Amino acid sequence: MSGSEPTRVLIGVNQSSIKGYPHASISSKGAFEWTLQKIVRDNIPGFKLLFLHVQVPDEDGFDDMDSIYASPEDFKSMKAKEKNKGLHLLEYFVQRCHEIGIACEAWIRKGDPQETVCQEVKRVKPDILVVGCRGLGPFQRVFVGTVSEFCVKHAECPVITIKRSAEETPQDPVDD
16 A cells, blocks of 8 residues: 555544533544444554534624644634634544544534535545434434435535444433
């Protein structure tokens, strides 16, 4: 595999919806850890992880941003002036990648998560898209909708959905 481009894995990440828990969602962490354990394994140079966080417009007053974060230092100047919760979310994943030694990029887009993830797949052309899945039943899906199901149907690359394990499911399964 030497000399070839690394396999590019796009991972859709979001914040936890659990009150008082401003961190990566259970599903996002699960998708990331599964990707490391089952896809990357020991072949760190053979992969580049791409992290996409989609913010719903006007949800937090955040302006569009096209910055790319590829090292822990990239966050320092932003932290002082940026109140955006999504920034620390991306920092978590970039920091973990740097600890492991795997190449990565992370960015934020604004829009409807389903549409925006699929648009980014079209734009970035990753080899694989990995998204977390809460494993909601049909009744809950009607009210909540699922980004993972939409991506499986519409993304222009192979999609892997990672379900939460039963022990990771919060009291209210809609929470993540």
